[in-house]
Amino acid sequence: xxxxxxxxxxxxxxxxxxxxxxxxxxxxxxxxxxxxxxxxxxxxxxxxxxxxxxxxxxxxxxxxxxxxxxxxxxxxxxxxxxxxxxxxxxxxxxxxxxxxxxxxxxxxxxxxxxxxxxxxxxxxxxxxxxxxxxxxxxxxxxxxxxxxxxxxxxxxxxxxxxxxxxxxxxxxxxxxxxxxxxxxxxxxxxxxxxxxxxxxxxxxxxxxxxxxxxxxxxxxxxxxxxxxxxxxxxxxxxxxxxxxxxxxxxxxxxxxxxxxxxxxxxxxxxxxxxxxxxxxxxxxxxxxxxxxxxxxxxxxxxxxxxxxxxxxxx
Numbered sequence: 001x002x003x004x005x006x007x008x009x010x011x012x013x014x015x016x017x018x019x020x021x022x023x024x025x026x027x028x029x030x031x032x033x034x035x036x037x038x039x040x041x042x043x044x045x046x047x048x049x050x051x052x053x054x055x056x057x058x059x060x061x062x063x064x065x066x067x068x069x070x071x072x073x074x075x076x077x078x079x080x081x082x083x084x085x086x087x088x089x090x091x092x093x094x095x096x097x098x099x100x101x102x103x104x105x106x107x108x109x110x111x112x113x114x115x116x117x118x119x120x121x122x123x124x125x126x127x128x129x130x131x132x133x134x135x136x137x138x139x140x141x142x143x144x145x146x147x148x149x150x151x152x153x154x155x156x157x158x159x160x161x162x163x164x165x166x167x168x169x170x171x172x173x174x175x176x177x178x179x180x181x182x183x184x185x186x187x188x189x190x191x192x193x194x195x196x197x198x199x200x201x202x203x204x205x206x207x208x209x210x211x212x213x214x215x216x217x218x219x220x221x222x223x224x225x226x227x228x229x230x231x232x233x234x235x236x237x238x239x240x241x242x243x244x245x246x247x248x249x250x251x252x253x254x255x256x257x258x259x260x261x262x263x264x265x266x267x268x269x270x271x272x273x274x275x276x277x278x279x280x281x282x283x284x285x286x287x288x289x290x291x292x293x294x295x296x297x298x299x300x301x302x303x304x305x306x307x308x309x310x311x312x313x314x
Contacts, residue, residue, distance in 0.1 A: 004208035008147040011201075012130040012139070016040060019050055023095050024131030026088050027058055033065040036104050037142040040131040041123060046197060054097040056131065057081070059107050059142060066101050079256055080106045081120075104141070111149035113156070117253060118246050122178040125153030126194060127201065147212070154209035159239035164226040167206035168199045177243065181250035 001009075024038035035058050042055035060066045067073035068084075076082040081100040088095050102110070102120075110120035124146050133139040157174040165173075175191030195202050210217050210227065218226040 002147075002208070002212045004150060004205070004212040005143065005147050007204060007208050008150060009140075009143045011127055012039075012143055012146065014129060016045065016129045016131060017048055017050065019090050019093075019095050020044070020054060020129070021131050022090050023054065023086075023088050023097055024056060027056065027086065027097075027099060028132050028134075031058070031060065031066050033061065034134050035060045035065065035132075036134055036138045037130055038132040039124070039128050039142065039146075041126065041128040045127065045129055046194075050093070050095060052096070053085075054095065056097050056099045057107075058099060058101050059104050060101065061104060063101070063103050076101060079253075080110070083257075104145075107142075108145050108148070111145055111152055113152045115152075116246055116249055118178055118181065118250060119253075121149040121152040122175070124149035125205075127198065150205050151209040151213050154206055154215070155213060156243070157206070158210075158215060158227045158229060159236075160243055164220060164224045166224055167203040168195050170206060171195045171202045177247070181247040182254055 020040050024040060027038055028035055037059045039057040039059065040054065041057070044050070044052060044054040058066060063073050063076050067076075072082055081102045084099045084101070086097045086099055088097070107120065109115060110117055111124060112121075115121065128146060130139055130142065133142065153174060154170070157170040160177065161170045161173050172192050172195050175194060179191045207217065209215075216228040218228060220226060
């Protein structure tokens, strides 16, 4: 086992809030066949806050193991992942989660360096937790894929970064690029905060991934490192062309996923109603008809809230 694999295995196995594990177990129990694993990541993991929406990825052997209909399965095969919204009552408290679904094959493909879609490896190069696993073999399989996501991130950080810098600065530069390429409401400076919260972790991950991929790090007196790539991929002009191709594709992919979500986002109407209530204090009751047409109900729900406020102000 490499140092990178040990680091990732330790992170995935670290304790998380019992509510998050219970939520993951609930997701696993709802599958047609037991999934490979349920990964927990994002701000809910980093901050331990259960009041917002927790982020999960369910990794299945086959998409049909999870599918909530043939349309959803076909859409997930063509443009992964499908995303769903779930609510689970635990000890009198409602826990909410945004749940992405990927097959193991898709997950492995999306964390590779040659993937044109940067979102999955960028997310799982950050700290994640294995909230549920089918068995020890499944946990090992998923850990290997997550380790590959970290290695992919470091390869891109080196390819796109300066000739020398501190390891954490390579990460900051990379995350600024990945944030800028996505449709996000957060500022790209948010990327710096992710690294700042756990800088020693990112330094260890950088060094471990470099060693795993044969990247020699020349240690400099000022604390910087100078990476030496064994391959020709360190040619900066080629690296920039390769990245710009991915950056141009990123936003159209996000838009396409949003359009797909209008038909496949299970629980979307309840998600919108919760967001409205959270930000406005106004509770909206969602009808069964609205639940059948996930994100297409956004405009009617918001119009209903607007009309209620107008009546209240008259």
